[in-house]
Amino acid sequence: MLQIESLKVFHGPIEAVHGIDINVPEGKCVTLLGTNGAGKTSTLSSITGTARATGTIRLDGEDISRLSIEERCKLGIALSPEGRRIFANLTVYDNLIMGGATRRDKKQLTADIAAWFVQFPVLGERSSQRAGTLSGGEQQMLAIARALVSNPRILLLDEPSLGLAPQITAKIFEIIRDLKTLGMTILLVEQNASAAIEVSDYVYVLNTGTISSHGDASKFGDGTKLVDELTGVHR
Template identity: 55%
Template sequence: MTASPLLDVAGLNVRYGYVEAVRGISFSVAPGEILALIGANGAGKTSTLSALSGLTPATGRIAYRGTDISGLGAEKRSGLGIALTPEGRRVFPSLTVAENLLLGGAAHKGKHDPAAKREEMLSLFPILKERYHQRAGLLSGGEQQMLAIARSLMSAPDLLLLDEPSLGLAPQIVDQVFELIVKLNGTGLTILLVEQNASRALEIAHHALVLANGAVALSGKASDLLASPDIRAAYLSA
C-alpha cells in the first residue's frame, strides 16, 4: 500500500508583477524521500521553495499531511514541520554559531528540548562544535552552509527544503554536503532539494522534476532521468 504524500502540490503559481515565475506546477513528495528540482537558472526552482515555505505569495493548493496549508503564513508552516535552508546560506554573520543555533530553535521550544537538539546538531556537525563561540561571518563557506542546515534542523522539521546547498563550495566540501543530505534522509527526514549540480542531485534523489520556464518539463525516477540522453545533454554536460 502506497503511503499518502507528505506534501501534495496542485496548480502552484507564483507571480512577480507581470512575470510568471511558476506556472501551474503539480507534484507530491512521499514521506522519507528526496525529491530533486532541477532546471536552468530562472526556471522557477527557488520561487517554488519560497512559496512552499510561505515566504512568497502563491496561488494553487499546498497540502501537508493531507491538510490544506495554502492560507497559512511562514511561521505556522514552520510550526507544522516545514523548514527552509535558503540559497546563499544567510546566516547571521555578527552572531556566534551558538546564537545562530539558538535562533533556529527559538520558536519551537514547546516541540522539543532546545538544549538536547543543540547537542544533536553539534554531534552531527563536529566543525560547529569547534567553532561554537566564533562569529558566523568568520566561518568558511562550507562551514556557513553546515550552520545554515543545522539552524534549520533546530526546529525538528519533517520536511526540509534545501535551496542550492552546494552553490559556491569547493568540490571536497560539495562531497561532504551531499553525504550529509543522504545521512539526514537516512534518519527519515523528507527532503525537497533544489540544486544546480543536477548530476549530483539525481544521484542521491529518489524522484525528480525538471522545471523549464516555470513549468514541469519532465518528471520521474531520478535514476531514469540521470540515464536519459536528453537530460544529460541539457543539464549534465558541464
C-alpha cells in the same frame, strides 16, 4: 507528505511558475532541477509562504497555502535558503538558537542542538565563533543545521552546493545522504544535476516555470543527457 497542485507563483505582476504539481513522500529525497531563473527558489518561497501563490500546498493532507510563514514553520516546514543567509555577526550557537525561535520547548531545543553537534562536529567545535568567520562549506552546514533545529517534518534545501569546491560539495551531499538515513523528508533544489540525482529518489525538471519531465531518479542516469537538454547542447 507534501503535495503541491496547480501551483502558480507570482512576483508582483510576473508569473514565475505556471501551474506545477510536485509530490514529496515521507522519508524520500525529491529534487527539483533547473537552470537559472527556472523558478526553483520561487517554488520553495511559495511553500514557506514568502511568495504570493495560487493552487494548493498540502502538508500531511492539510492545505497550508493560506497560513502565515510562522504557522507553516510551526507545522514543520524549514528552509536552508539560497546563499545561506546565516547571521554573520552572531555566534554559530546563536544562529542555531534562531533556527528554533518558533519552538516552545526551549530545554529540548538546547538538547537538540547538542545532538546536531554530533552530526556536525565542526559546528560544535566552533559553536562560540562568529558565523561570518566560517568557511563557505561550514556556513552551508550551519544553514542546514539551523533549519534542522526547528525540528521540521520536511527540509527544503535551496542550492546547498552553490559556490563550493568539489570536495566540499561532496561533503554536503554526504550530509544530505545521512539525513535521509535518519528518515528526514527532503525537497532539494539544485543545479548540480549528477550529484542531486545520485542522492534522490525522484526528480522533477523545471524549465521556465513548468515541469518539462519527471520520474524516478534512476530514469535520469548520471544526468548528462539532462544537462545537455537543459543547456541546449547536442552531442
